[in-house]
Amino acid sequence: MATLRIPPALRSLTNGEAEIQxxxxxxxxxxxxxxxxxxxxxxRVCGDDGKVLRFVNLFVGDEDIRMLDGLETxxxxxxxxxxxPAIAGG
Numbered sequence: 001m002a003t004l005r006i007p008p009a010l011r012s013l014t015n016g017e018a019e020i021q022x023x024x025x026x027x028x029x030x031x032x033x034x035x036x037x038x039x040x041x042x043x044r045v046c047g048d049d050g051k052v053l054r055f056v057n058l059f060v061g062d063e064d065i066r067m068l069d070g071l072e073t074x075x076x077x078x079x080x081x082x083x084x085p086a087i088a089g090g
Contacts, residue, residue, distance in 0.1 A: 002075045004034055005082040006041075013041045027058060028071035030081055045083055046071075055086040 001021045006014050014020055015038075022037065024030030035042035045056050050071075052058055058065045059082045065073045075081070 001077060002030055002079045002081055004030060005080060007083055007085055009085060010041065010044055010083065013038045013044070024075055026071065026075060027060065027065055027073045027081060030075060031071070057084040057086065058082070059084060 001023055004020050004022055006018055006020065011018065020034065020037065022030050022033040024033050031042050031045060045052060045058070047053050052065070052071065060068065060073055060075065060079055065071065
């Protein structure tokens with residue numbers, strides 16, 4: 001199992017939960033499991049093409065998955081995956 005950390009803006013989709021425990025061998029599989037348990041979550045992270053939206057960052061521990069193997073990044077039992085929405089302003 002891995003932990004998926006949910007940002008405040010998406011917690012309405014997880015019944016207010018800040019972290020959910022899921023099975024998934026890769027980040028993509030973890031998001032699929034999250035979608036099954038909490039419909040609508042994956043659509044807020046990935047586009048219709050299945051790729052992570054450009055204004056969303058996913059980290060396994062402290063590593064951005066864009067610097068790893070993207071959604072194919074393998075997970076170990078106990079890993080933590082964080083969804084970090086980009087913040088813009090001026």
